[in-house]
Amino acid sequence: MQKLRKLVWISLLLMVVLVFTGCGQQGETSKQDEETIKIGTVGPLSGDTATYGVSTKNGVEIAIEEINNSGGINGKKITLIPQDSKGDQAEAANATQKLISQDNVSAIIGAVLSSETLAAAPIANDAGIPMISSSATAPGVPDVGPFIFRNCIADQVQAAQLAEYAVKELNLDKFAVLYTKNDYGEALKDTFVETLKSLDKEPLVVESYVDGDNDFSAQITKIAAQKPQAIYVGGYYTEAAKIAQQAKQKGLEVIFLGGDGFYSPKLLELGGDAVEGVIFTAGFYDKDPDENVQKFVAAYKAKFNEDPDMFAAQAYDAAMILIEAIKKAGTTDPAAIQAELAKTKDFPGITGKTSFTENGDAVKDILILKVENGAFKRIR
Amino acid sequence: MFLQQLINGITLGSTYALIALGYTMVYGIIQLINFAHGEVYMVGAFTGLIFVNMFGANIALAILGAMICCMLLGVLIERIAYRPLQGSSRLSALISAIGVSIFLSTLVVLIRGPQTTSYPQMFKIVLYQVGPAKISNLQILIMIISAILMIALHLIVQKTKVGKAMRACAQDQDAARLMGISVEKIISLTFALGSALAAAGGVLVGIYFNAVFPTMGMMAGMKAFSAAVLGGIGSIPGAVLGGLFLGIAEVFGVAYLSSSYRDAIAFSILILVLLIKPTGLLGKPIQKKV
Incomplete structure (x- = not known):
C-alpha cells in the first residue's frame, strides 16, 4: 500500500512538471516567432558530399549575417536552422519535415543534391x-509544385550551350562522354549527346562512374582507345580532378x-597541372570586378578562411532573393512569400541577373570559364 | 586494351592486397575481423600527406613515416579497444572494432574537414610502352613497393624467431604461452605489422589516385576484407592472391560490363566464396577446437 501511494505521488509530480515545462517552452517559441524570422537549410553537412552542403550553408549564413x-x-x-541531409534522400526528407513541423520555418534553402531535392x-x-x-540542377525540380523554386542553371541549358560552343567555337569533332551515375550526371550526358547529334556529331564512347570512385583507369583506357579530342565529364570537381590526373598519368x-x-x-588544388585547359560552364566567377561579388568574396573569406565556390554564391543569391521576397511581402506567411518569390524579375545577384520562370526555374546568364595558368578565366 | 586493363587491375589489386594482409594476420592470430583496419589505412594516407607537406619528404620517407605512425596506432587500438575485451565474446570485440572505425573517421573529419585533399606531385610521370599497352613509372613503383613489402612480411613470418612465435600463436595460443612465448607481445606485433602495411597502401593509393579523404577507409576496408576472405582468411599468400584477383576482376568488370557494377563485383565475389568455398582459395578447413 505504501508503495502504491508513493507511485501515485511521483506520477502526479511528474505530470505537473511536464505540464509546466511544456507550457514554458511553448510560450518561449511563440515569443521567438514574433521576434525572428526562421529560415532552414537542408543539405549534406557530413559524408561524401558534405563539401557542397557546407558551402551552401555558409553562403546562406553570409547573406543572413549581412541582413x-x-x-x-x-x-x-533572421535565424538560420541548418539541417544535415548526409546527402541521403530519406534523411533530406526527414530534415525537411523537421524544419516544417518542429522548427516552424518560414522558408527553406535546399536541398543541395538533385537526388535529395527531388525527395x-x-x-x-x-x-x-x-x-x-x-x-x-536536374530536370523536374521546379516542376514539383508552385512552392518549389531553384536558383541555378538547369543541366539541359548548360550542357547544350557547351556542346554548341565546343563544336562551333572550338571546332572540336571527336568527343567522349564520361558521366557520374546520378540525376545530375545523367541529365548532363543526355543533353550533351542530344545536342551533338543535332549538330551531326556522335560521341565516340560514353562511359560512366559512380560518385566517390577513386579508380578511373578502366574507363580512361577504354576512352583512350577511341582517340577523342575532348572528354565531356558530367560530374563534380572532386572526381573531375581525379579523372584529369589519371588521364594524364596514362x-x-x-x-x-x-x-x-x-x-x-x-x-x-586537386587537379594541379592536369586540369590546365579545362573548359566548363558556370554561374559564378569570383574574380568578377562587380562590387557586390567582391563584397561577398571578402566577407566569405573573412568568416570561413577560404574562397567561396559556386555552391556558396548561388546559395547566397537564393537567400537574398528569399529575403527580398519576405521584405516585399511584409509578413512571414509562407503563401505571401511564395507570391512575392514568383514575381522575382532581374534580381541583381552576384551570379548574374535572375528571374524566375512561371514554374519557378531560374533564368540566368551562363558563363564559360577556362583554367589558364592555374586560375579560372572567363572566356565567354 | 586487354593488357592495359590487366596492368590497371594489378596496380589496384596490389593496394588491396596490402590492406588485406592486415585483416588476414589479425584474424589468423586472434580470430577477430578488425573492422578498424580500413581506417588505419586512411590515417596512413593522411600521415603520409602530412610528411610530404610539412617536411617536404620524398616518397620513401613518406611511406616509412606513415608506416611507423600507423604501427603505433595499430598497437594503441589493440591495447585500448581489444585487449580489455580478451576473453569476452567475439561479438564484443567486433562491435568495439566498428566503434573504433567510426571514431577514427569522424576524428579525421573533425580535424581536417570532410573534403578531399590531394598529394602534391612528387615526380614526373613517365610512360613506358609494353607491347600494345602503356605502363607508367608510378604503376611500376606501386607494384614494386607492394611486392617488396609482401616479401619482407613473408620473410619475417617464415624465417625469423618472432615469425615462428606468430605462427605458433596462430595455431594454439595456450600451447604457445606454455612454450614461453609472450602472446600479448606477439598480438601487438601482429597489429603493428598489419597496420604498417595498410599505411603503405594508403600512401600509395593517395599518390596513385591523387585523393585522400576521411571516408576512404570504409570502402577500401570492405574490399580488402572481401579479398582476404576470397584468398582464405588467415592465409598470408591467400590475401595477396585475393587482393590481386579482386583488383583485376573489378577493372575488367568496369571495362567489359559497366562501371555501376564495380562494387557489386567485389561483394558478389565475397558472397560466392562464402557459399561455395567458405575457406577461400588458400584457406585451411576450419577445425573447431573442443
Whole structure:
C-alpha cells in the first residue's frame, strides 16, 4: 500500500512538471516567432558530399549575417536552422519535415543534391512552405509544385550551350562522354549527346562512374582507345580532378569539358597541372570586378578562411532573393512569400541577373570559364 | 586494351592486397575481423600527406613515416579497444572494432574537414610502352613497393624467431604461452605489422589516385576484407592472391560490363566464396577446437 501511494505521488509530480515545462517552452517559441524570422537549410553537412552542403550553408549564413547587421527584415532578425541531409534522400526528407513541423520555418534553402531535392521538395510543397534549391540542377525540380523554386542553371541549358560552343567555337569533332551515375550526371550526358547529334556529331564512347570512385583507369583506357579530342565529364570537381590526373598519368592528352559542378577552387588544388585547359560552364566567377561579388568574396573569406565556390554564391543569391521576397511581402506567411518569390524579375545577384520562370526555374546568364595558368578565366 | 586493363587491375589489386594482409594476420592470430583496419589505412594516407607537406619528404620517407605512425596506432587500438575485451565474446570485440572505425573517421573529419585533399606531385610521370599497352613509372613503383613489402612480411613470418612465435600463436595460443612465448607481445606485433602495411597502401593509393579523404577507409576496408576472405582468411599468400584477383576482376568488370557494377563485383565475389568455398582459395578447413 505504501508503495502504491508513493507511485501515485511521483506520477502526479511528474505530470505537473511536464505540464509546466511544456507550457514554458511553448510560450518561449511563440515569443521567438514574433521576434525572428526562421529560415532552414537542408543539405549534406557530413559524408561524401558534405563539401557542397557546407558551402551552401555558409553562403546562406553570409547573406543572413549581412541582413542582420543592417537591421534585419523590417526590424526582425533572421535565424538560420541548418539541417544535415548526409546527402541521403530519406534523411533530406526527414530534415525537411523537421524544419516544417518542429522548427516552424518560414522558408527553406535546399536541398543541395538533385537526388535529395527531388525527395525533399514534395514535402515542402505539400506543406506550403517555399523552398529554393540553389544547386539541384536536374530536370523536374521546379516542376514539383508552385512552392518549389531553384536558383541555378538547369543541366539541359548548360550542357547544350557547351556542346554548341565546343563544336562551333572550338571546332572540336571527336568527343567522349564520361558521366557520374546520378540525376545530375545523367541529365548532363543526355543533353550533351542530344545536342551533338543535332549538330551531326556522335560521341565516340560514353562511359560512366559512380560518385566517390577513386579508380578511373578502366574507363580512361577504354576512352583512350577511341582517340577523342575532348572528354565531356558530367560530374563534380572532386572526381573531375581525379579523372584529369589519371588521364594524364596514362598519357591521354585531351581537352576536358564540364558543367558547373567543376567550379570550385578545389578543382585547381586537386587537379594541379592536369586540369590546365579545362573548359566548363558556370554561374559564378569570383574574380568578377562587380562590387557586390567582391563584397561577398571578402566577407566569405573573412568568416570561413577560404574562397567561396559556386555552391556558396548561388546559395547566397537564393537567400537574398528569399529575403527580398519576405521584405516585399511584409509578413512571414509562407503563401505571401511564395507570391512575392514568383514575381522575382532581374534580381541583381552576384551570379548574374535572375528571374524566375512561371514554374519557378531560374533564368540566368551562363558563363564559360577556362583554367589558364592555374586560375579560372572567363572566356565567354 | 586487354593488357592495359590487366596492368590497371594489378596496380589496384596490389593496394588491396596490402590492406588485406592486415585483416588476414589479425584474424589468423586472434580470430577477430578488425573492422578498424580500413581506417588505419586512411590515417596512413593522411600521415603520409602530412610528411610530404610539412617536411617536404620524398616518397620513401613518406611511406616509412606513415608506416611507423600507423604501427603505433595499430598497437594503441589493440591495447585500448581489444585487449580489455580478451576473453569476452567475439561479438564484443567486433562491435568495439566498428566503434573504433567510426571514431577514427569522424576524428579525421573533425580535424581536417570532410573534403578531399590531394598529394602534391612528387615526380614526373613517365610512360613506358609494353607491347600494345602503356605502363607508367608510378604503376611500376606501386607494384614494386607492394611486392617488396609482401616479401619482407613473408620473410619475417617464415624465417625469423618472432615469425615462428606468430605462427605458433596462430595455431594454439595456450600451447604457445606454455612454450614461453609472450602472446600479448606477439598480438601487438601482429597489429603493428598489419597496420604498417595498410599505411603503405594508403600512401600509395593517395599518390596513385591523387585523393585522400576521411571516408576512404570504409570502402577500401570492405574490399580488402572481401579479398582476404576470397584468398582464405588467415592465409598470408591467400590475401595477396585475393587482393590481386579482386583488383583485376573489378577493372575488367568496369571495362567489359559497366562501371555501376564495380562494387557489386567485389561483394558478389565475397558472397560466392562464402557459399561455395567458405575457406577461400588458400584457406585451411576450419577445425573447431573442443
